[in-house]
Amino acid sequence: MTNATTPTQDAAAREQDAKALAGRLSGQVIVGGRVTAGLTRDSFAVENPANGEIIGSAPRCGAQDVAHAVDAAAAACPRWAAVPGRQRSLLLLEAASRLEAEAESIAGLSSLETGNAIATQTRGEARTMVDIFRFFAGMANEAKGKTVPLTERQFLFTKRVPVGVVGAIIPWNAPLMQTASKLAPALAAGNTVVLKTAEQAPLAVVRILEILQQVLPPGVANVISGFGEEAGRPLAEHPAVRKVTFTGSSAVGAQILHYAADKIVPVTAELGGKNPNIVMPDADLDLAVAGIVQGMRLFRQGQSCTAGTRIYIHADIYRDVLDRVIAEFGNSRMGNPLDEATQVGALISAEQLARVERYVAMARDTPGARILVGGERPADPLLRRGYFFLPTLIEGVPSTSPVCRDEIFGPVATVTPWTDFDRVIAEANDSPYGLAAVLWTRDLARAMDFIDRIEAGFVQVNQFSVAEAGIEYGGVKLSGIGRELSPESMVEHFTWSKTVIINHGTPGA
Numbered sequence: 001m002t003n004a005t006t007p008t009q010d011a012a013a014r015e016q017d018a019k020a021l022a023g024r025l026s027g028q029v030i031v032g033g034r035v036t037a038g039l040t041r042d043s044f045a046v047e048n049p050a051n052g053e054i055i056g057s058a059p060r061c062g063a064q065d066v067a068h069a070v071d072a073a074a075a076a077c078p079r080w081a082a083v084p085g086r087q088r089s090l091l092l093l094e095a096a097s098r099l100e101a102e103a104e105s106i107a108g109l110s111s112l113e114t115g116n117a118i119a120t121q122t123r124g125e126a127r128t129m130v131d132i133f134r135f136f137a138g139m140a141n142e143a144k145g146k147t148v149p150l151t152e153r154q155f156l157f158t159k160r161v162p163v164g165v166v167g168a169i170i171p172w173n174a175p176l177m178q179t180a181s182k183l184a185p186a187l188a189a190g191n192t193v194v195l196k197t198a199e200q201a202p203l204a205v206v207r208i209l210e211i212l213q214q215v216l217p218p219g220v221a222n223v224i225s226g227f228g229e230e231a232g233r234p235l236a237e238h239p240a241v242r243k244v245t246f247t248g249s250s251a252v253g254a255q256i257l258h259y260a261a262d263k264i265v266p267v268t269a270e271l272g273g274k275n276p277n278i279v280m281p282d283a284d285l286d287l288a289v290a291g292i293v294q295g296m297r298l299f300r301q302g303q304s305c306t307a308g309t310r311i312y313i314h315a316d317i318y319r320d321v322l323d324r325v326i327a328e329f330g331n332s333r334m335g336n337p338l339d340e341a342t343q344v345g346a347l348i349s350a351e352q353l354a355r356v357e358r359y360v361a362m363a364r365d366t367p368g369a370r371i372l373v374g375g376e377r378p379a380d381p382l383l384r385r386g387y388f389f390l391p392t393l394i395e396g397v398p399s400t401s402p403v404c405r406d407e408i409f410g411p412v413a414t415v416t417p418w419t420d421f422d423r424v425i426a427e428a429n430d431s432p433y434g435l436a437a438v439l440w441t442r443d444l445a446r447a448m449d450f451i452d453r454i455e456a457g458f459v460q461v462n463q464f465s466v467a468e469a470g471i472e473y474g475g476v477k478l479s480g481i482g483r484e485l486s487p488e489s490m491v492e493h494f495t496w497s498k499t500v501i502i503n504h505g506t507p508g509a
C-alpha cells in the first residue's frame with residue numbers, strides 16, 4: 001500500500017461539492033412525491049468514514065413515518081399498475097437518463113458518506129445503477145403469462161399481476177447499485193416502493209429518489225431513513241407491504257423472513273458470503289493473481305458479499321502466487337475516497353473497523369496462524385482519523401475458526417495451500433454460506449466437475465466479476481433466497497400469477 005496522497009485541489013473541490021449536496025439533502029425523506037422532514041422529530045448524524053467528520057443528518061423514522069410512506073405508495077399503486085408497460089418503460093428510461101446526467105455528483109456524494117473511492121468504486125457503481133434502470137425499463141412489458149391448451153372448449157391463460165407495495169431495505173456497502181437493483185425491477189413490473197436506506201449511508205439514495213420524482217408520478221417511489229428495528233421492521237411487517245426485498249446480513253435476513261411469515265408475504269433476501277476462490281496448479285497465474293486481488297473487492301475495502309475471502313491455492317504454486325498477490329497490494333493506493341488517485345478508501349464505520357480488528361486479533365491468538373501482510377491500520381497520520389485498514393492475508397487458521405467461517409466484511413482473507421481436489425471442494429462447501437465461488441484452471445473437465453459440486457449461487461471460472469444488469473445473482477444456504485438482476489427474477493419476485501380459465505363452449509353446441 002503506498003502512502004496517501006496529500007489532498008489535491010481536485011479532491012478538495014469535489015469534497016466541497018459533495019458536502020454542499022449532503023447539507024442540502026440532510027434531514028429529508030421523500031414520501032408521496034414530496035421532499036419532507038418526515039413525521040419524526042428525531043434525526044441521526046451521517047459521517048464521512050475517511051475522517052470522522054459529520055457531513056449531514058437523516059430523519060430517524062419510526063412506525064408513523066413507515067405508515068405514512070406505505071399509505072402514499074398504496075394510493076399510487078392502482079394508477080401506476082394501470083400505466084401500459086411501454087409507457088412505464090419510457091418513464092423509467094427518462095429517469096435513467098436524468099440519473100446519468102447527475103451520475104458524477106451522485107458518485108461523489110456516495111464516496112463522501114461510504115468511504116468508497118470514486119475512481120475505483122462509486123463512479124462505476126453509478127454507471128451500473130443507470131444501466132440497471134435502463135435494463136429493467138426495457139423489461140416493463142415483459143411480465144408475460146402463458147397460454148395452456150386445456151380442452152377444446154376451455155381456454156386457459158395466466159396473467160402476471162404486480163404485487164402492490166414493495167418494501168425494500170438496503171445496506172450501506174453499495175447503495176447506488178442496491179437501490180437500482182430493488183427499485184428498477186419492482187417499478188418496471190408495475191409496483192410502487194417504499195425503500196429504507198441504511199443508517200450509515202442515506203444521502204446519495206435520497207438524491208437518487210429526488211431525481212426519480214422528476215419523472216415518476218407521486219408516491220410511486222418513496223424513501224425513508226432510520227434504524228433497523230425502528231424503521232426496517234415496521235416496514236417489513238406493515239400489512240399493506242406485499243413483498244419485501246432485502247440485502248444485508250444473514251441474521252437480519254432471517255428476522256425479515258419471520259416478520260413476513262405472519263402475513264404470508266414473499267421475501268427476496270440477498271445475504272452474506274464467505275466465498276471460496278480456488279487456484280489449480282495449471283491455472284493461468286497472471287489471471288489468477290489479478291483475480292485474487294479483484295476478488296477480495298479491495299476497492300470496496302472488502303465490504304462485498306461476493307468477496308473471495310477464502311483463498312485456496314495449490315501447494316505447487318502457493319508461495320509464488322502469494323508473493324505476487326502481496327506485491328499487488330503494495331501497488332494500490334489508499335487515501336481520500338474523493339481523490340482521483342485513490343484506489344482503496346475507508347471502511348464504513350468505527351463499528352465495522354472494530355469488527356475487522358476483532359477477527360484479526362482472533363487470528364493472531366490462534367496457534368499456528370500467521371498474518372502474512374496487513375493486519376493493522378495504515379501508519380500514515382493522514383489516514384488515522386478515518387476507518388482505514390490494510391489489505392490482510394492470514395495463513396494457518398483452522399477451517400473451524402470463526403475467522404474462516406464468519407463473514408468479516410473487510411479487506412481480510414484466509415489463504416490455504418491444498419493438494420487434493422476432492423478435499424478442497426469439500427472444504428469450500430463446508431460453510432454456512434453459499435453465494436459466490438471461483439475456480440482458476442485450464443482444465444475444462446475439472447471446471448465442469450467444480451461447477452457440479454460447488455454449493456454456490458454464483459459460480460465463475462477464470463474470472464472474478466460481480467453481478468450486473470442481466471446477470472442473475474443470488475445465493476443458497478445462509479446467503480439467501482431469491483435472485484436479482486435477471487428478467488426472470490423480475491417476473492418471479494415482483495409479480496404473482498393469476499390462472500384464468502374461460503369456458504367458451506364449442507361453436508354451435
Ligand code: NAI
Pocket residue numbers: 169170171172173196197198199226227228229231232233236247248249250252253255256270271272273304305355407408409
Ligand atoms: P444489517 O443487516 O444489520 O443492515 C442492513 C439493513 O437492514 C440496514 O438498512 C438496517 O437498518 C436494516 N435492518 C437491521 N436490522 C433490521 C431489522 N430488525 N428489521 C428490518 N431491517 C433491519 O447489516 P449491518 O449491521 O450494517 O452490517 C453487519 C454485517 O452484516 C456486516 O459486517 C456484514 O457481514 C453483513 N452485511 C452484508 C451485506 C451484504 O451485502 N450481504 C451488506 C451489509 C452488511
Ligand code: MG
Pocket residue numbers: 228
Ligand atoms: Mg445491523
